[in-house]
Amino acid sequence: MIQDKTKKAADPDLSPLRQNQIKLHMLQTEKLELKNAATRQQLVTIDEAVTVYREEAEIIRKHLHTVPDMVVRTLESLTPVEQTQASIMQAIIADCINSALRATNAEGTDRA
Incomplete structure (x- = not known):
């Protein structure tokens, strides 16, 4: 104009x-x-952004779905007395979640 x-x-x-x-x-x-x-x-297209988002979501989903299995396996290795202590249970759950998040971050960094 x-x-x-x-x-x-x-x-x-x-x-x-x-x-x-x-x-x-x-x-x-x-x-x-x-x-x-x-x-x-x-700029990127919407399709490119959706593709990247789906790939990232799949990585996150894959690692977070492993948390319950990791918690169960770890809890099975505890003695019955240790299984009744809330602080041990909290530490195990936190460790499993942190491991999954580290694995998610590592895989995302490798892809980038």
Whole structure:
């Protein structure tokens, strides 16, 4: 729009000041268009974003689904007395969750 107006206003009968103003507007418009084009090249499509999101969600799901099995296996290795202590149970559950989160993070980092 600006470019169209400035081109129409670029009459040779205009003062040098006005001609320079018009040239400035045209250069600013061109610079903005180049910046917008560069920004558009950096954007991703919705399909690309959905694909990445699904892959990441699958990694998270895979590792978090292992938590219950890890907890059960660890609890089975405890003595009956240890199984009745809440602090041990909490520590085991926290360790299993942290292990799953570390594995998720490691796999996500490897993929990146």
